[in-house]
Amino acid sequence: MTRLHLHLLSDSTGETLENVAKAGLAQFEGVEAVKHFWPMVRSEGHLDRVLTEIAAKPGLVIYTLVNSTVRRRLESRCHAMGLHAVSALDPVIGALSRLLGKETISRPGGQHALDxxxxxxxxxxxxxxxxxxxxxxxxxxxxxxxxxxxxxxxxxxxxxxxxxxxxxxxxxxxxxxxxxxxxxxxxxxxxxxxxxxxxxxxxxxxxxxxxxxxxxxxxxxxxxxxxxxxxxxxxxxxxxxxxxxxxxxxxxxxxxxxxxxxxxxxxxxxxxxxx
CATH class of the missing domain: 3.40.50 (Rossmann fold)
Known part of the structure; x- marks a missing residue:
């Protein structure tokens, strides 16, 4: 049994990340994933506190963060710690942006807007x-x-x-x-x-x-x-x-x-x- 710490960082509720993690893990047998949820991460100060926890239990980091400053800090710190950091939505959002010819609105939690x-x-x-x-x-x-x-x-x-x-x-x-x-x-x-x-x-x-x-x-x-x-x-x-x-x-x-x-x-x- 392979044990993995999975850190899920979101600037919203983290529901999207949880679904992505479940779908990904379902493709592997013999994996025990310890999920750490870090919702509503919208400031560098909050991110730094989360990064301290990640350093104590290193593993894969998956995130949905639209604030460019917070994103760059996360990616830089994870790189320094030798950890993989993956943006869950970037490939989809990038493809949509190219197809539609539009820029994203960069709204935290936009996918959960009560519209x-x-x-x-x-x-x-x-x-x-x-x-x-x-x-x-x-x-x-x-x-x-x-x-x-x-x-x-x-x-x-x-x-x-x-x-x-x-x-x-x-x-x-x-x-x-x-x-x-x-x-x-x-x-x-x-x-x-x-x-x-x-x-x-x-x-x-x-x-x-x-x-x-x-x-x-x-x-x-x-x-x-x-x-x-x-x-x-x-x-x-x-x-x-x-x-x-x-x-x-x-x-x-x-x-x-x-x-x-x-x-x-x-x-x-x-x-x-x-x-």
């Missing part, structure tokens, strides 16, 4: 939680996406993931004996997406669900013939109404969400531009 997009994301999460499992169908027209599928076809976790990306999502379980609300078939604004899976995979997931609830393992809920009929009923509905369908059998939640986002983007690109 309209931030509040839209919070509202999307609230909406999605309030419209889980078929609740408040009369408000579905306000959604960006409506997910439909049989029970345990990953509708809720996919909805929550999409909400964290800023999409207002409702979802509806499809039950053979209980047809969905009629307005599901007349929605105009939201994109309705059908989620399906293989019968064997669905039965496995449902059995695990029953075990977690201490319910008996053999019920109609996991009967092979019944599950096959449920899936056929859902697929027929998807086809009859021309809804795009995603098979989640071998997809992670992230992969399913990415496919849905691509569908939403393609749909928006086809819509006529507003005057």
């Amino acid at each position: 309209a997009a931030y509040f839209d994301r919070v509202e999307a999460i609230h909406y999605t939680i309030a419209h889980d499992d078929g609740i408040d169908a009369h408000e579905w027209e306000e959604a960006d996406i409506v997910l439909a599928g049989v029970s345990r076809s990953s509708k809720t976790p996919t909805s929550i993931y999409l909400a964290n990306r800023g999409y207002r999502v409702a979802n509806i379980p499809l039950v053979v004996e209980s047809p969905p609300p009629p307005n599901l078939f007349t929605l105009q604004k939201p994109l309705v997406v059908g989620l399906t899976t293989s019968a064997d995979r669905l039965i496995q997931i449902r059995r695990n669900r029953l075990l977690s609830l201490n319910e008996k393992a053999e019920t109609a809920y996991v009967d092979q013939d019944r599950v096959t009929r449920e899936l056929a009923y859902a697929r027929r509905m998807f086809s009859d109404h021309g809804w795009p369908t995603i098979d989640v059998t071998r997809r992670s939640i992230e992969e399913t969400a990415a496919a849905i986002i691509n569908l939403v983007t393609e749909r928006r690109e086809k819509l006529p531009a507003r005057a």
Whole structure:
């Protein structure tokens, strides 16, 4: 096991750095990373105090600092100590600057500004939680996406993931004996997406669900013939109404969400531009 001290310096909350560090470390096995978080570093005096701690526990330094004086001091001191200092966002920001032909605004914590997009994301999460499992169908027209599928076809976790990306999502379980609300078939604004899976995979997931609830393992809920009929009923509905369908059998939640986002983007690109 390789042990590594990882110093994450930010002039904001450090959330971006934490995500970058997690993604990077996930690519290596046998590494024990000791993370040291140093948020809101915006002055040379504050930086000097942090550098004293770094010198005591040397390791890799990753930073997001927009103040040029503080950045140069950090880089110079790390070089003198023989430590690697890496700017997490410079390559991306540099590429964007060249492509857009614009200079950066150099605003500390700019990526976390509480702008309209931030509040839209919070509202999307609230909406999605309030419209889980078929609740408040009369408000579905306000959604960006409506997910439909049989029970345990990953509708809720996919909805929550999409909400964290800023999409207002409702979802509806499809039950053979209980047809969905009629307005599901007349929605105009939201994109309705059908989620399906293989019968064997669905039965496995449902059995695990029953075990977690201490319910008996053999019920109609996991009967092979019944599950096959449920899936056929859902697929027929998807086809009859021309809804795009995603098979989640071998997809992670992230992969399913990415496919849905691509569908939403393609749909928006086809819509006529507003005057």
